[in-house]
Amino acid sequence: MSQANLQRVWPEMTEDLSPEQMALAALRAEIDAVDDELLRLFQKRLSIAARVGHAKDAPHGPHTKLRPDREQRVMTRMLSGAEPENVDAVRGLWREIVGWGLARQGQLQVHVWAPTDPTRHFDGARQRFGMAAAIRMVRDPQAALRFAAEGLGVAVLAVNTDDPWWLGLRREWSSLSVFEGFGGEVPTSLAVGKIDPAALPQGRRVVVTAGGDAGDGGGARRWGINTHHGWTLALTDAQLTPGEAEGCVGAIG
Structure with missing residues (x-):
């Protein structure tokens, strides 16, 4: 992930980060993106489960x-x-x-x-x-x-x-x-x-x-x-x- 993209995720990022810190920040940004997608999909699954429940009420x-x-x-x-x-x-x-x-x-x-x-x-x-x-x-x-x-x-x-x-x-x-x-x-x-x-x-x-x-x-x-x-x-x-x-x-x- 580029430094520009990292700064969009974390505006407080500065240019004086070490390469190791940059690598860690990039991994954390990946995790954040995955978490966001997991949350979206989990909530979608819960919504579908509720609809299944209504169907079972027949x-x-x-x-x-x-x-x-x-x-x-x-x-x-x-x-x-x-x-x-x-x-x-x-x-x-x-x-x-x-x-x-x-x-x-x-x-x-x-x-x-x-x-x-x-x-x-x-x-x-x-x-x-x-x-x-x-x-x-x-x-x-x-x-x-x-x-x-x-x-x-x-x-x-x-x-x-x-x-x-x-x-x-x-x-x-x-x-x-x-x-x-x-x-x-x-x-x-x-x-x-x-x-x-x-x-x-x-x-x-x-x-x-x-x-x-x-x-x-x-x-x-x-x-x-x-x-x-x-x-x-x-x-x-x-x-x-x-x-x-x-x-x-x-x-x-």
Whole structure:
């Protein structure tokens, strides 16, 4: 960048700057220009997100407006185009961008229940849903499930506990679907909400079944998460349909 252009950006520039100072000033001017463009595009994206929200307000059934499948496709596309050293930064940035876009359609309410190590579960929810979401800790998993079942928001509940709340996903909370897992390959908490089954992410299915986690005999592998009185909460590679007899209660990407 020429000194004349630099002086247009920063009129206080003087001609007695060293070459090193000039080089640094030029880089900062480039960053300022990029920031201006990022701001313009981000605000444009928020405006479009608000219009998407209005389109979603058309009759669409009893489910929330969350589309985990769409978010998964966007994230996959962004990460595929990211430089390897930027993948983590891009993932975090896009979670925030998507979260603020969703907020233009109504602030997302998230109830988190985790009697052990609550900070870790809260942080997992924050990283997934972004700073725009209203996230609060609650003391009763059944109240969190009721909150989600009424369509008021979503619930994130720990599964590495003695409370088998997940059995309710086949019983009184059958309107809810698991759509996200936190804590690693075998999750320690799950996100549930009134998600359209067609909008679940591509990935392992979450099942609640009688018996162990040895699999179904069809070659599909299972990963046990928790057990209670002969019932098992597990992940499976089998492509099951939520709500069917196989005990599928959702999916995680």
